[in-house]
Amino acid sequence: MGNIGIGGSNPIRIQSMATVDTNDTEGCVAQAKRIIDAGGELVRFTTQGVREAENMKNISAQLKADGYQTPLVADVHFTAHTADVAALYCEKVRINPGNYVDPGRTFKHLEYTDEEYAAELEKIEKKLVPFLNICKEHHTAVRIGVNHGSLSDRIMSRYGDTPEGIVESCMEFLRIFKREQFNDVVISIKASNTVVMVTTVRLLVKTMDQEDMHYPLHLGVTEAGEGEDGRIKSAVGIGALLTEGIGDTIRVSLSEEPECEIPVARKLVDMIEECTALRAQAEASIQSDTITLAIDAPDWETLQLKAAMAVGALLIDKKAHQLVIQHPDFDNAKLVELADAILQAARIKFTKTEYISCPGCGRTLYNLQETIAKIKAATKDLVGLKIGIMGCIVNGPGEMADADYGYVGAGRGKISLYKAKECIEKNIPEEEAVDRLIEFIRKDRA
Numbered sequence: 001m002g003n004i005g006i007g008g009s010n011p012i013r014i015q016s017m018a019t020v021d022t023n024d025t026e027g028c029v030a031q032a033k034r035i036i037d038a039g040g041e042l043v044r045f046t047t048q049g050v051r052e053a054e055n056m057k058n059i060s061a062q063l064k065a066d067g068y069q070t071p072l073v074a075d076v077h078f079t080a081h082t083a084d085v086a087a088l089y090c091e092k093v094r095i096n097p098g099n100y101v102d103p104g105r106t107f108k109h110l111e112y113t114d115e116e117y118a119a120e121l122e123k124i125e126k127k128l129v130p131f132l133n134i135c136k137e138h139h140t141a142v143r144i145g146v147n148h149g150s151l152s153d154r155i156m157s158r159y160g161d162t163p164e165g166i167v168e169s170c171m172e173f174l175r176i177f178k179r180e181q182f183n184d185v186v187i188s189i190k191a192s193n194t195v196v197m198v199t200t201v202r203l204l205v206k207t208m209d210q211e212d213m214h215y216p217l218h219l220g221v222t223e224a225g226e227g228e229d230g231r232i233k234s235a236v237g238i239g240a241l242l243t244e245g246i247g248d249t250i251r252v253s254l255s256e257e258p259e260c261e262i263p264v265a266r267k268l269v270d271m272i273e274e275c276t277a278l279r280a281q282a283e284a285s286i287q288s289d290t291i292t293l294a295i296d297a298p299d300w301e302t303l304q305l306k307a308a309m310a311v312g313a314l315l316i317d318k319k320a321h322q323l324v325i326q327h328p329d330f331d332n333a334k335l336v337e338l339a340d341a342i343l344q345a346a347r348i349k350f351t352k353t354e355y356i357s358c359p360g361c362g363r364t365l366y367n368l369q370e371t372i373a374k375i376k377a378a379t380k381d382l383v384g385l386k387i388g389i390m391g392c393i394v395n396g397p398g399e400m401a402d403a404d405y406g407y408v409g410a411g412r413g414k415i416s417l418y419k420a421k422e423c424i425e426k427n428i429p430e431e432e433a434v435d436r437l438i439e440f441i442r443k444d445r446a
């Protein structure tokens with residue numbers, strides 16, 4: 001793809017996504033350069049519509065003129081035609097089977113007859129084949145990017161919210177790709193829940209093998225949050241799979257500046273061999289339901305990532321429910337805190353409030369980082385509660401199903417609040433939204 005290879009014997013590629021408006025050519029070029037200078041090997045941009053897809057031409061031209069040959073990826077949701085345009089100007093286009101033709105999850109139409117189901121698949125094929133022809137002509141690769149948070153009602157009707165449903169959502173598309181002999185394809189299946197993410201990617205690998213398909217995989221824990229918890233959650237989910245030899249490209253999604261994701265991703269990739277050996281040691285150490293692991297690491301962040309990556313799969317597979325980390329340079333209280341954070345990331349033990357926040361992109365409708373900080377400060381005592389903070393509705397309502405409460409960008413300056421997947425306040429002014437959310441949570445829990 002473009003000037004880099006993904007999959008097979010190629011190195012594992014690391015990537016990030018721009019957060020600025022895709023119509024802002026200068027802003028996009030500057031941000032892409034920061035990502036690339038930090039070591040990013042692919043840069044993704046959201047393309048909400050044809051206007052943004054068209055502007056990829058300018059962004060790409062400017063970057064190339066400045067000597068940056070890094071492949072650019074367009075991210076498409078809801079409008080299949082946008083993918084056709086983006087394919088002209090980008091090295092790769094990501095489409096989401098959950099909303100490529102279907103309107104995305106509405107939770108309304110959940111009864112499908114066999115005929116209706118088949119008719120929808122036919123509709124998908126009709127849009128997909130011309131798109132693949134454009135991609136073939138322009139040597140554009142495609143990522144089939146399934147998100148747990150945006151499965152279609154059609155998939156939900158047959159499979160429910162299950163790993164089988166998520167995998168089938170991908171396989172329906174892949175089978176069309178195979179029939180069309182389109183092989184420049186990368187697959188991703190993401191969820192904010194590490195257990196769902198790891199279980200589903202493993203199932204996808206098995207299902208692809210059964211159908212003699214061997215496409216490269218992109219890994220990521222979506223809406224992982226920010227700071228230490230975001231890093232640990234990503235290391236648990238991505239690391240679990242990397243230590244099993246799964247994964248050809250990764251993104252560590254953080255609600256921070258995109259270039260901050262790159263060094264974390266780099267570390268995960270560079271530690272695969274070491275963490276695979278540590279994982280074996282950790283498994284051998286299990287006694288009385290406890291993993292005990294002495295880890296050598298030069299600094300706190302490396303220790304966090306290494307520990308999370310080494311034990312992630314063991315905890316996700318429930319081989320143990322307790323964790324003791326040993327390191328001579330850090331005091332015990334800090335190491336216990338780290339063990340607790342890893343146990344929470346693997347969804348075993350909940351000792352703090354959990355934030356499911358998206359990394360932001362060109363669709364983000366408010367200042368994500370400031371809002372997260374405000375919500376965190378006001379809710380950090382609500383142990384075990386899951387609060388979703390989403391820049392827009394693409395994954396909002398779907399991932400809200402996993403969160404207890406949600407704060408979702410609904411329009412410019414407008415926020416909708418959710419209790420689980422139910423919208424409790426629609427389009428309220430942004431200035432009031434954080435206070436209203438906190439008031440609602442406190443009242444609801446009282």
Ligand code: SF4
Nearest residue numbers: 358360361391392394
């Ligand atoms: S949920 Fe966040 S990252 Fe996803 S499309 Fe919306 S703003 Fe972008």
